[in-house]
Amino acid sequence: MKEMEVVNSKLRLQRNVLVLCMATMLISNVMLAVKLNNQEKIVILVPTLDKELAVGTGFVSEEYLKLRAEQIIYLLFSLRKENIEYVKQGLLKQIDSQSYQEFKAQLEKLSLDIKERGYFYIFNDIQKFEIDSKDLNVKVSGYLETYLGNSRIDRKFKEYEVSFVNRGGVVNLKSFSEVKNEKNS
Structure with a gap:
């Protein structure tokens, strides 16, 4: 036992x-x-050297001009009834002082039209960029879509020219205009 x-x-x-x-x-x-679930996740984006965004007092790289043109186009065509004042202020900060009043008048006209009619634009399906780094001009070709509410009411091929001015290494918007030619008439 x-x-x-x-x-x-x-x-x-x-x-x-x-x-x-x-x-x-x-x-x-x-x-x-x-511990593994609460661990902080870090994403590292490796920079690439394929684009040279160089700006000097007498030189602006083509990649920088393209980037600035895309920025201006994005801001212009993101104008909506709900965000007009915010986007206008962002755009007006981009303007060269000599072109300020003229561009502000164009922007006011466009803003008033969008407010009254309730439509908006989307510029997408960009076909090409023509960059002139000497004269600081960028021509952008693509399709402009017009929307009223949630319905697309128009789609046309358009070409726009974005001009800049370099004042001691600071690149500001000089003008934005539609290029008139046989293609988009």
Whole structure:
């Protein structure tokens, strides 16, 4: 009988040690899962050297002009009834002082038209860029879509010219205009 008690005692001890090991492993796995879930995720974007965005007092790279033209076009064609004042202020900050009043008048006319009629434009499906880094002009060709509410009411091929001025390394918008020719008449 004493022998049986010793064997039962050893078996209970082994069972308790095994339960303790399993509980410890379960707790450590839960703690590891919580730590991995709460770990901060870092995304690293590797810079590329395929675009030279160089601006100097007498030089502006083509890639920089293209980027600035895309920025201006995006702002102009993101005008909506709901965001007119905000976008206008962003655009007016981009204008050269000598062209400010003329461009502001054009922008006011467009804004008033959008407010009254409730339409908006999207310029997309860009076909080409013609960049003249000497004269700081960029011609952009693509399709202008006109929307009224959620319905597209028109789609036309258009070409726009965005002109800039470089004042001591600061490149500001000089003008934005539609290029009139046989293609988009």
